[in-house]
Amino acid sequence: MPELLRQFIRFAGVGCMSAIGHYGLLILLVQVVHTDAVLASAAGALLGAVINYLLNYHFTFQSSKKHHESIAKFVVVAAVGLGLNTLFMWIMVSLLGLHYLLSQVVTTGLVLIWSFVGNRFWTFHEAPISAEKLS
DSSP: OOHHHHHHHHHHHHHHHHHHHHHHHHHIIIIISOOOHHHHHHHHHHHHHHHHHHHIIIIISOOOSOHHHHHHHHHHHHHHHHHHHHHHHIIIIIISOOOHHHHHHHHHHHHHHHHHHHIIIIISOOOOOOHHHHO
16 A cells, blocks of 8 residues: 555544544534534634644654644644634535534545645655765
8 A cells, every 4th residue: 555545544544533522522512512613613623633733743644853843834734724624614504504513524524635735745744865965
């Protein structure tokens, strides 16, 4: 199996674990605290991002980058992801009147693609060691 596919499968698995945190907080805030679904989704996405970073750094990409470098890039990718999450949720819940959980499932799939590409090719990307650096 090609490494890119292996990483995507790991990334998706980590995403499932992050989604448990995200959806758990979303449901808790909407059902128990009676928070607006869009705001609750944003809070859940933030919790999911923390879980996501730690597991992807160590498990998916097995990064050796310094945390200060990878966290800064991860925050940018996650911030764009949060913006996309919030935008898609607003469109589906507020404009289209769809149920918030159905909207979140669709949103999660869309943001998953952005997050994998951003993290794989930017956040955790490590340039190959050139022959010049080895000598």
